[in-house]
Amino acid sequence: MGTQHSGRPRVVIIGGGFAGLTCARGLARAPVEVTLIDRRNHHVFQPLLYQVATAMLSPADISAPIRRVVRHQRNTSVVLGEVHEIDPERRVVVSDAGEIAYDILVLGAGARPVYFGHDEWAKCAPGLKTVEDALEIRREFLLAFERAETARDEDERRRELTFVIVGAGPTGVELAGAMIEIAREVVPRDFRNIDTRSARVVLIEAGDRVLPGFPARNSEHADRDLRRMGVELRLASPVTEIDERGVAIEDERIEAGNVIWAAGVEPSPLTRDLGTPLDDRGRVEVEPDLSVPGHPEIFAVGDLARVVDSATGEEVPGMAPGAMQMGRHIARLIVREARSSAGSRRPFEYRDKGTLATIGRGRAVATVWGRAFSGWPAWLVWALVHVFYLIGFRNRFMVMLEWAWAYVTYKRGARLITGEDSADEGVGWEWGRSPRQ
C-alpha cells in the first residue's frame, strides 16, 4: 500500500456497510490512521434495495460513493478491493491490493444469501443483498411480463405471471407488496395480450407468521394487509425444492417463472479466519464491548456478529440501526484508547428505536417505544425515517421527489431492462456472458 506508517494506531475497517462506514466517520478527527476496504466503491442503503428491484428507484438514488462520504477525513484512505484472508497472528489482512497491516481491525464484511445446503437453488432464486442483485431481480421481474405478453400457451403465460418470494421477513414482505401493486396498478394498460392484474404473488415463509422478528401485532397487520392487496401467503411452509420452473413446498407445487430468495443469510467467510467459536448461524460471538474473544484488537460488527445487548440480555436484531450503533460504539472506544490508555471498556448498549416495514402505498407496520401501529401513520414514519437516514442530502432530496412523483402518478421511474444476452444479443441478462458485449 502507498500509505506510510505515521506511528499512530492503524485502524483497518473491512466493509463499507452501515457498521463499517459509521465507524469510519466516527474516527474522522481521531489520532489514528484509518483504512476502509470494500469490494464496492459505494455504500448501499440496503433497506431500500427492494425499491431498486421493483423499478421504483435507480441504484444511484440509494448509494453513495464511499470515497465521497469520507473525503474530508484526511486520516482515512479508501481501498477498493476484496479481502481474502485475515491473519490475526501477524495482524495483517490480505487483499487484492496487497497486505494491509493493522493495530485495530473492525470486521464488518456483512452477510450473503444462504440456501441451507441447496446451493443449486441460487441460480433459480437470487437473493437481494447488492445493487447487482437488485438490478437482476428488476430485469427478471420486468421481463416476466414481456414473456407473458408473447407466450404461446396459457400455461406458460400463467407461469410467467407467477412471482414467488421465499422468506417473509421485511425484505420479503416489501418485495411482495411492491410486486402486487405494480402488477395490479402500474402496468395493466401497457400490455395488449395479458391482464397483468391476474398475476400471482406468493409469499412463502417457513415460520408460522410474516415478519417473524417483529411484535405479533405487526405480523397480524402485515398479514391482513398483504392478503387484502392480493398476495397469497403460505405460512409454516418450508420450501423443499426450487428449480427453473417453480417451487415446491410440502404438498404443493407452484409453477413460477420468477423466484426470489429472501429467506436467509450467512456471515462472510472471513469470520472463520479469527479462530474463535461461531454460533450455529456462523456468526462471531463477541464480547460485550464487541471485540472478538481473545483479540481485544479485533471487533466484529453488523450481520456477521451475534451481539447481545448488555442492558437487556437480548440479541440485537440484524438491521441498520443496530449496525450503525455498533460502528459508533467502536469508534468512540478507539478514540478514547488512542487518546489515553483508558482502563476497562464500556459494554455495547443497544437503543431500540423500533421496527418498521412497509407493505404498500400507505400501508406499513411499525413498533415505536413499544407501541405497535399500522396503516398510514406507520407508512409516514417509515418514509420519513428512511429518507432521513439516506446518506447525503442529494439522495434524500431525490428519493423524496421520486416517491412523491411515483405516488402521484403511479408510474415507476426506473423501469429499464438492461443487459444483453450474448447468445442472441436480444433479450439477455443484466449479467450476460461477454465481458464487453
Added chain:
Amino acid sequence: MGTQHSGRPRVVIIGGGFAGLTCARGLARAPVEVTLIDRRNHHVFQPLLYQVATAMLSPADISAPIRRVVRHQRNTSVVLGEVHEIDPERRVVVSDAGEIAYDILVLGAGARPVYFGHDEWAKCAPGLKTVEDALEIRREFLLAFERAETARDEDERRRELTFVIVGAGPTGVELAGAMIEIAREVVPRDFRNIDTRSARVVLIEAGDRVLPGFPARNSEHADRDLRRMGVELRLASPVTEIDERGVAIEDERIEAGNVIWAAGVEPSPLTRDLGTPLDDRGRVEVEPDLSVPGHPEIFAVGDLARVVDSATGEEVPGMAPGAMQMGRHIARLIVREARSSAGSRRPFEYRDKGTLATIGRGRAVATVWGRAFSGWPAWLVWALVHVFYLIGFRNRFMVMLEWAWAYVTYKRGARLITGEDSADEGVGWEWGRSPRQ
C-alpha cells in the same frame, strides 16, 4: 403473434429510436394496426448517453419504457424482441417472437459502432450506443482512478490516468469535456495517493478539425475550449492500432488504460435484406419520400438511411431532430394513404433547427438559423433543448434537478461501480460471466 388481423393496414416498425418511436406516436389515431418491435424495452435519449457514461445521470433519467410511451394508443402493440430477417417478398419480418406480417414496414433499426476492419479493437475500445455501453464506460472510467490509487509503479499510474477518445464528433467532444472536468474538479479530494488533476484526456480525430460535421466557427470554438480545459487534441491522426495498453497514431504511441470509440457507426445488417443498393457506408439510398427503391411499402429512416433533403439537395445529418422529422413524415404519409388512396407522395423536407454540442460547464457551441455562437449562451440553448426533448415530464424534471444539483455542488450523482467479476467476485465487470452471479 397474439394479434388478429383486423383488415386495417398492418404497420410494423422496427426500432424504438427517435425515428421509429416518433412514427409510432404519429400513428396514434390512424386507421392502422401498429406493431413496434425493439430488442430493448426502453427508448434511450441518445444525445445524453455520454452523461450516463460520465456518472452524471442514471440510465432511468434518459430512458422511457416504450410500452409506457404508447400505452394510450389502442392500435399499437409493442414486442420486445430481436428481428433476424426481413423478407420483402413475403412481407414478413422474422423475430424472436415469431413471424410478423406487414403491409407497411418502417425500418429504423439504427446503427452500431464500426471499427473499419479492426473488429478486434472492439473489446479494448467500446462504443457508446446503448445504456449498457454507457454503464460499461462509466464503470471503466471510475475504476481507472481506483486502479491508479493502488498502482504499484508510476508507469502504471500514468497509464490508468490516461483516457483516450477516438473520434471528435459531438459524442467524442462531449465525453472528453466531461472527463477532464471530473478529473480536475470533481474527484481530486477523494483520493490520497494520486493527483487526479494530472489525468490526461486525449481526443483523437482522423479529420483535420473537431466537430467535422459542424460549421467551421463551431469547430474553432470547441477546439479552443477543449484545449483550455486541458484536453489534448490529435487532429488529422488516424488511429493505426488499439490494444489493451493503449493506442497508436501515425508516429505516436499513447499508453492508456481507457480507450473509448466514438469514431464511426455502421447501419443495422437488416438493410442487406432489402435487396436495394446501399451507399459506401452501408446505408439505404432512399427515395425522396423515404421509401426503399422498388418497395413503396418499405421505409428506411434514421441512421441506416442516406436521406437527401429534397429542398436543398444536401444530406440530412444523422442526429435526433432529423430522425424525428423522418418518423413524423412517414406517419403523416401512412395516415393519408390509409384514409384515402391518395396519389403522389410528398417528398421529405428537412427543417434544419441548428446544431449543438456541449463541451463543459457553461461551455458549448451552437449554430441556430445559420448563426454560430459559443460559451454560456450556447450552453443554455443546449440545456433547454435537451431537457425539452426528453420524453416524458418526469424525466425532464429529474434531469433538470440533477443538472442543477451537479452544477451547484460539482458532485456526480451516479458514481457507482456496479458489476461483478465471476473470476474473483471482486472488482469485476458490469457484464460479468455468470448469468446470475
